[in-house]
Amino acid sequence: MFIFDWIGTKIITFLNNFGMITRFFLQAVFWMFRRPFRIKNLFEQMVKVGVETLPVALITSSFTGMIFVVQLYYALKGFGLEAAVSSGLALAVIRELAPVLAGLVMAGRVGAAMAAELGSMKVTDQIDALKTMAVDPIHYLVSPRIMATVVMMTAITTITDFMGIFGGYVVGTVAFDLNPYQFYQDVIYILEPWDIIASMIKAAVFGLFISTISCYTGFNSKGGAEGVGEATTNAVVTSMIVLLIADYLLNLILW
Amino acid sequence: MIEVTNLFKKLGNKEVLKGVNLRIEKGETLTIMGQSGCGKSVLLKHLIGLFQPDKGSIRIEGMEITGIDNIKLSEIRKKFGVLFQNSALFDSMTVWENVGFMLREHKKMPPNKIKEVVKDKLALVGMKDIEDKFPSELSGGMQKRVALARAISMEPEIVLYDEPTTGLDPIMAEIINELIISLSKKLKITSVVVTHDIRSASEISDRIAFLFGGAITQIDSHDKILNSTDPILRQFLDGSTTGPIQL
Numbered sequence: 001m002f003i004f005d006w007i008g009t010k011i012i013t014f015l016n017n018f019g020m021i022t023r024f025f026l027q028a029v030f031w032m033f034r035r036p037f038r039i040k041n042l043f044e045q046m047v048k049v050g051v052e053t054l055p056v057a058l059i060t061s062s063f064t065g066m067i068f069v070v071q072l073y074y075a076l077k078g079f080g081l082e083a084a085v086s087s088g089l090a091l092a093v094i095r096e097l098a099p100v101l102a103g104l105v106m107a108g109r110v111g112a113a114m115a116a117e118l119g120s121m122k123v124t125d126q127i128d129a130l131k132t133m134a135v136d137p138i139h140y141l142v143s144p145r146i147m148a149t150v151v152m153m154t155a156i157t158t159i160t161d162f163m164g165i166f167g168g169y170v171v172g173t174v175a176f177d178l179n180p181y182q183f184y185q186d187v188i189y190i191l192e193p194w195d196i197i198a199s200m201i202k203a204a205v206f207g208l209f210i211s212t213i214s215c216y217t218g219f220n221s222k223g224g225a226e227g228v229g230e231a232t233t234n235a236v237v238t239s240m241i242v243l244l245i246a247d248y249l250l251n252l253i254l255w
Numbered sequence: 256m257i258e259v260t261n262l263f264k265k266l267g268n269k270e271v272l273k274g275v276n277l278r279i280e281k282g283e284t285l286t287i288m289g290q291s292g293c294g295k296s297v298l299l300k301h302l303i304g305l306f307q308p309d310k311g312s313i314r315i316e317g318m319e320i321t322g323i324d325n326i327k328l329s330e331i332r333k334k335f336g337v338l339f340q341n342s343a344l345f346d347s348m349t350v351w352e353n354v355g356f357m358l359r360e361h362k363k364m365p366p367n368k369i370k371e372v373v374k375d376k377l378a379l380v381g382m383k384d385i386e387d388k389f390p391s392e393l394s395g396g397m398q399k400r401v402a403l404a405r406a407i408s409m410e411p412e413i414v415l416y417d418e419p420t421t422g423l424d425p426i427m428a429e430i431i432n433e434l435i436i437s438l439s440k441k442l443k444i445t446s447v448v449v450t451h452d453i454r455s456a457s458e459i460s461d462r463i464a465f466l467f468g469g470a471i472t473q474i475d476s477h478d479k480i481l482n483s484t485d486p487i488l489r490q491f492l493d494g495s496t497t498g499p500i501q502l
Contacts, residue, residue: 036360120346121345125339125340126344128305128343131303131304132337133332133357134360135329
């Protein structure tokens with residue numbers, strides 16, 4: 001009976017958390033369309049999210065593109081298919097690597113920062129202080145963060161799409177003597193506008209999940225510095241897991 | 256006037272408030288005293304709607320605030336100022352942004368006018384030339400005073416003080432006590448203070464309420480409370496480890 005108790009408790013806890021986080025998200029969406037519009041907060045968050053994520057995302061995607069070409073080149077060379085390296089790279093980067101890597105970087109840096117900042121505000125009564133000053137904390141703190149993360153995640157993924165392919169292009173043409181013109185033509189040939197759009201849709205959904213989970217975890221942190229640390233870890237781990245599950249489901253839906 | 260009737264609240268498995276009845280008259284300073292963890296701050300948070308009771312009623316100027324929607328509650332909250340135990344200043348904002356926060360949010364005032372009001376409020380709590388500092392650059396006592404300036408920025412009708420002198424040295428505690436008294440007189444506000452600092456309570460209060468076992472067991476003028484012969488209250492006031500209070 002013990003095992004059934006345990007499973008039952010886990011299911012109830014999961015459903016409870018799922019319900020709470022959905023409600024939290026819907027409240028944030030509701031406040032996005034209510035006055036006063038938090039334009040200043042939105043731009044502050046966009047700068048923060050962009051500055052924190054872009055450099056790491058660029059390095060990660062360009063090096064991944066480079067490494068990917070090295071591995072792909074040796075794998076395909078045995079079959080005499082070196083020319084397919086550029087097409088394989090383009091599809092892998094745009095459809096999978098760029099949005100997922102940008103998402104993981106975003107979860108690690110921005111998600112952690114959001115959970116820690118809001119968690120610290122929670123345990124020092126700053127969120128209660130906002131309420132007592134007749135300002136809804138979800139309106140003031142959460143809605144701008146979610147909007148900023150969705151917008152910046154989409155923008156950053158578009159740049160990392162390009163940088164991932166560019167990194168692969170440099171290695172392919174310099175180290176493996178692939179024809180630069182042919183490389184470029186193959187990339188253009190294999191990619192369709194929908195690939196770029198779907199990559200941006202993926203990025204936006206990842207941004208939405210990361211910011212909502214991180215803000216929710218921060219808002220619900222308890223018990224001082226230890227609680228804030230725990231909330232930060234939970235935010236990053238949960239965001240990454242949800243991101244990977246969402247990635248799989250989005251792949252099924254979008255392509 | 257604030258009227259609390261038969262208030263019950265359970266947190267986790269612990270029943271914190273078990274039928275609190277309290278009436279706070281307009282313009283008076285009432286201090287709620289009691290042991291650590293007896294539910295003083297929980298009661299205070301109910302008065303501004305940060306907690307919803309399991310049962311009971313809270314009326315502010317005749318208006319019931321339990322179970323009302325957030326928009327109505329926000330309107331009522333504009334009548335309040337709150338001084339939190341740890342000041343709760345926004346650490347990403349400067350002093351002037353903190354003190355002017357409510358004015359920016361709720362009054363359509365130009366920034367230079369807000370700065371003037373902020374200066375006036377800071378002067379009321381004896382602070383000047385710190386407008387551009389961040390809370391982390393201020394001492395604990397200075398943070399409390401800035402938080403007090405923020406609490407009175409909208410000229411509230413009611414100010415709630417949660418442990419206003421906790422963690423301060425005796426001189427700074429005295430400064431805060433004097434500020435509470437002078438602000439109550441100057442601004443004619445209703446003050447509700449939660450503290451276990453007996454000296455502070457005796458100085459600032461018109462009346463003192465003693466919260467014990469989840470209910471207000473004694474409420475009277477500070478002279479009568481401080482000279483009470485009730486064994487429970489006596490043990491608390493004397494700080495004795497022996498007596499009817501189970502430790």
